[in-house]
Amino acid sequence: xxxxxxxxxxxxxxxxxxxxxxxxxxxxxxxxxxxxxxxxxxxxxxxxxxxxxxxxxxxxxxxxxxxxxxxxxxxxxxxxxxxxxxxxxxxxxxxxxxxxxxxxxxxxxxxxxxxxxxxxxxxxxxxxxxxxxxxxxxxxxxxxxxxxxxxxxxxxxxxxxxxxxxxxxxxxxxxxxxxxxxxxxxxxxxxxxxxxxxxxxxxxxxxxxxxxxxxxxxxxxxxxxxxxxxxxxxxxxxxxxxxxxxxxxxxxxxxxxxxxxxxxxxxxxxxxxxxxxxxxxx
Numbered sequence: 011x012x013x014x015x016x017x018x019x020x021x022x023x024x025x026x027x028x029x030x031x032x033x034x035x036x037x038x039x040x041x042x043x044x045x046x047x048x049x050x051x052x053x054x055x056x057x058x059x060x061x062x063x064x065x066x067x068x069x070x071x072x073x074x075x076x077x078x079x080x081x082x083x084x085x086x087x088x089x090x091x092x093x094x095x096x097x098x099x100x101x102x103x104x105x106x107x108x109x110x111x112x113x114x115x116x117x118x119x120x121x122x123x124x125x126x127x128x129x130x131x132x133x134x135x136x137x138x139x140x141x142x143x144x145x146x147x148x149x150x151x152x153x154x155x156x157x158x159x160x161x162x163x164x165x166x167x168x169x170x171x172x173x174x175x176x177x178x179x180x181x182x183x184x185x186x187x188x189x190x191x192x193x194x195x196x197x198x199x200x201x202x203x204x205x206x207x208x209x210x211x212x213x214x215x216x217x218x219x220x221x222x223x224x225x226x227x228x229x230x231x232x233x234x235x236x237x238x239x240x241x242x243x244x245x246x247x248x249x250x251x252x253x254x255x256x257x258x259x260x261x262x263x264x265x266x267x268x269x270x271x272x273x274x275x276x277x278x279x280x281x282x283x284x285x286x287x288x289x290x291x292x
């Protein structure tokens with residue numbers, strides 16, 4: 011995008027002024043914390059490696075801080091916002107942006123059909139996710155039929171740590187295994203609580219996930235979800251106890267795992283072998 015194409019966006023008032031003009035405050039019920047620092051939102055857009063013309067889906071744009079940065083980067087953005095109070099602000103941004111750069115969809119991202127919103131094109135997801143739906147949305151994007159080209163997402167820091175953890179870490183769990191079986195995952199940026207309005211009680215972090223070439227098949231991924239749900243559902247128990255409702259001890263051994271091991275010590279490759287052994291035993 012040429013600099014002069016951003017002239018309309020540059021003429022918009024600062025985000026704080028726009029929020030004040032519309033009398034808007036964050037709603038706790040929606041997990042809202044506004045990121046108004048455009049230096050931070052522009053950095054997130056750079057970390058997402060968005061190129062001019064890329065199609066991007068953003069969830070929970072709120073007043074549009076990250077949205078502005080994505081439009082400035084030349085993206086074609088579809089912003090999904092559940093809170094209709096922000097429709098006027100986002101429409102102001104759409105009107106100021108180059109033609110076709112921003113479309114706003116009012117609705118629940120958990121119910122959204124991303125393949126339709128992206129018009130069948132490859133699309134990246136870049137979002138400062140509302141805290142209360144971040145994990146369910148990530149699972150949807152990692153395991154659902156629609157596959158994003160990449161995911162660059164802000165979470166509460168403890169969730170980000172779970173996604174990027176290693177076997178044996180305190181943060182290692184089911185979310186780790188599913189994320190890393192389907193994607194290359196890394197925490198790429200910390201964002202302190204004071205960067206938000208209002209400040210949340212915890213710091214945040216940005217995680218970048220790119221699809222693995224050896225992503226499990228749908229059947230294998232479904233099996234992985236089942237065995238990890240059982241194993242981490244009682245994570246302090248040995249595998250032979252936590253997996254007993256699902257499979258015999260011989261299945262654990264067939265996967266090359268110690269039935270006396272606990273879930274947090276089994277790496278992603280081990281859980282994939284366990285999923286294969288469970289499928290073979292059915």
